Amino acid sequence: MTSNIYCEKKINSKIKFLIRTKNLTHKIKAKEILSNLNFQILQTGISCIMGPNGAGKSILLKIISGLIVPTAGTLSIKKDCKMIYVSQNTIFLRRSVYQNLVYPLKINNIFSKTVHEKIINFLEISDLVKFKNHSARNLSIGQQQLLAVIRGLIIEPNVLLLDEPCSNLDPKSANIIEKIIKNSSKSGIKIIFVTHDILQVKRLADDIIFLHNGEIIEHSKKSFFFNESKCNQVKNYLNGKLLK
Amino acid sequence: MDYFFQIFSKAINLILEADSDLFEIIFLSLKVSLTALFFSCLIGLPIAALCVIKCFFGRNILIIILNSLMGLPPVLVGLVLYLIFSKSGPLGFFEILYTPTIMTLAQFILIVPIIASMSIQVLEQILNEYEEMLTSIGANKKDIALTILWDARFPLVTCVLAGLGRALSEVGAIIIVGGNIAHHTRVMTTSIALETSKGNLELAVSLGLILIFLSLSINATVSALKKLSKEFSYD
Numbered sequence: 001m002t003s004n005i006y007c008e009k010k011i012n013s014k015i016k017f018l019i020r021t022k023n024l025t026h027k028i029k030a031k032e033i034l035s036n037l038n039f040q041i042l043q044t045g046i047s048c049i050m051g052p053n054g055a056g057k058s059i060l061l062k063i064i065s066g067l068i069v070p071t072a073g074t075l076s077i078k079k080d081c082k083m084i085y086v087s088q089n090t091i092f093l094r095r096s097v098y099q100n101l102v103y104p105l106k107i108n109n110i111f112s113k114t115v116h117e118k119i120i121n122f123l124e125i126s127d128l129v130k131f132k133n134h135s136a137r138n139l140s141i142g143q144q145q146l147l148a149v150i151r152g153l154i155i156e157p158n159v160l161l162l163d164e165p166c167s168n169l170d171p172k173s174a175n176i177i178e179k180i181i182k183n184s185s186k187s188g189i190k191i192i193f194v195t196h197d198i199l200q201v202k203r204l205a206d207d208i209i210f211l212h213n214g215e216i217i218e219h220s221k222k223s224f225f226f227n228e229s230k231c232n233q234v235k236n237y238l239n240g241k242l243l244k
Numbered sequence: 245m246d247y248f249f250q251i252f253s254k255a256i257n258l259i260l261e262a263d264s265d266l267f268e269i270i271f272l273s274l275k276v277s278l279t280a281l282f283f284s285c286l287i288g289l290p291i292a293a294l295c296v297i298k299c300f301f302g303r304n305i306l307i308i309i310l311n312s313l314m315g316l317p318p319v320l321v322g323l324v325l326y327l328i329f330s331k332s333g334p335l336g337f338f339e340i341l342y343t344p345t346i347m348t349l350a351q352f353i354l355i356v357p358i359i360a361s362m363s364i365q366v367l368e369q370i371l372n373e374y375e376e377m378l379t380s381i382g383a384n385k386k387d388i389a390l391t392i393l394w395d396a397r398f399p400l401v402t403c404v405l406a407g408l409g410r411a412l413s414e415v416g417a418i419i420i421v422g423g424n425i426a427h428h429t430r431v432m433t434t435s436i437a438l439e440t441s442k443g444n445l446e447l448a449v450s451l452g453l454i455l456i457f458l459s460l461s462i463n464a465t466v467s468a469l470k471k472l473s474k475e476f477s478y479d
Binding site for chain 2: 092103108136138155
C-alpha cells in the first residue's frame with residue numbers, strides 16, 4: 001500500500017482519527033473480498049473510496065457502517081459516533097416523501113417544534129418540496145437519491161456514508177447532491193463516499209482510498225493522488241485503462 | 245326447473261321477511277367467526293412478526309408447523325377438542341362443550357396458522373426490502389417490527405380476510421364440538437347440513453345464499469383493499 005499521509009509511522013498525535021482498521025479482512029464463502037486492510041480515516045472532511053467494479057468498495061462501506069461484520073481483523077470507530085449509511089439502491093417506506101423524513105426523526109427520538117420547518121427546509125434545498133405529499137417510491141431515480149441523502153442528513157449524523165450517491169443522475173440532480181455533500185462537510189459532518197466518477201472525486205474529495213481486488217493500492221490526499229502518485233494501477237485507472 | 249325456482253324464491257322470501265331464526269343463526273355465525281378472527285389476529289400477527297424479525301431457537305420448526313397446520317382437517321380439530329373438553333376429558337371441568345365458546349376455540353385453532361403463515365410471507369418480503377435501510381437509519385428490532393407491520397397493513401388485511409373466509413365456511417369442527425343445538429350453537433354451515441338432511445331446502449338455500457353473499461363481500465373487500473392500497477399506501 002502506498003500512503004503518504006496516513007501510514008502508522010507518520011501518525012501525528014494531534015490528528016484525530018474517526019476510523020482505524022487493522023488487518024481488516026472479509027470473505028464471502030471462500031472468496032476473499034477484502035484482504036488485510038490497514039488504514040485510518042480522519043474525523044473531518046470528505047473521504048472517497050474509489051476503484052474498479054468488484055474492488056470491494058461497497059462491502060468496505062457497509063463494514064464501516066456496521067451492516068456487515070468483517071470475517072477477520074479489527075475496525076475501531078470513535079465512540080458515540082452517529083453514522084448513517086445511504087445505499088445506492090434507494091429504498092423508501094410505503095409513505096409520502098414527508099413521512100419518509102419524519103420517520104428517521106421519530107425512531108431516533110428527535111422531537112421538537114421545529115421538525116416541520118426542518119423537513120421543509122431540507123425539501124426546499126433539494127427542490128423536492130412540491131413532492132412532499134407524493135409517494136416517495138414513485139419519485140424519479142434522481143429525486144429518490146436526493147431524498148435518501150436528505151433522509152440520512154436530517155437526523156444530524158456525525159458521519160454520512162454514501163454508496164455511489166450520484167450514479168445514474170442527471171447533472172442538475174448530481175449538482176444538488178454535491179452541494180449538499182459540501183455543505184454538510186463544512187458544517188462538520190464527516191462524509192465517506194464510494195464512487196467511480198473521477199471528476200466527482202476531483203470536485204469533492206479531500207482524501208482517496210483506492211481499492212483494487214480487495215486491497216488498498218493507495219490512500220492519499222487528493223492532490224497527491226491525482227498529480228504525484230507513482231502507482232501504475234492508479235495511473236492506469238485515471239487514464240481509463242483496464243486494471244488486471 | 246320449477247322445483248329449483250320454487251326453492252330459490254322461498255329462500256329469498258325467507259331472507260326478505262327477515263325470519264328471526266334465520267337471523268339468529270347468521271348473527272351467531274358472525275359472532276363466533278369474528279371472535280375467533282379477533283383472537284387469531286391477536287396471536288397470529290405477533291407470531292408472524294416474531295418469526296420474521298427474531299432468529300430464535302426453533303423458528304424454522306415453528307414456521308414448518310404453521311405451514312403444515314394450514315391444511316389441518318377441521319374434523320380432526322373437532323375430534324381432539326371433543327376428547328379434551330368432554331366430561332371425561334382432561335379439561336372437561338371447563339364445561340364448554342356444546343357452547344359457542346368451544347366453537348370459537350375450534351375456529352381459532354383452524355385460522356391462526358392461516359393468518360400467521362400468510363403474514364410471515366408478506367412480512368418477510370417487506371423485511372427483505374426494508375431491513376438494511378431501517379438498520380442504517382438507526383431502527384431497532386422493535387421499530388422494524390412495527391414499521392413492517394404498518395407498511396404491510398393492506399396485504400395483511402388480505403391474510404386476515406382469508407382467515408375469516410375459512411372461519412365462516414367451516415363446518416366439520418364446529419358440528420362436533422358445538423352439537424348444532426337450535427338457538428344455542430346452530431350456525432349457518434351446520435344449519436345447511438342439518439336442513440338439507442331434513443329436506444327443509446328453503447332454509448338451507450337461504451343460508452347458502454347468505455354464505456355466498458358473505459364470501460363475495462369478503463372477496464370484494466379484498467379487491468377494494470388492493471385498490472385502496474395502491475392509492476393510499478404510497479406503494
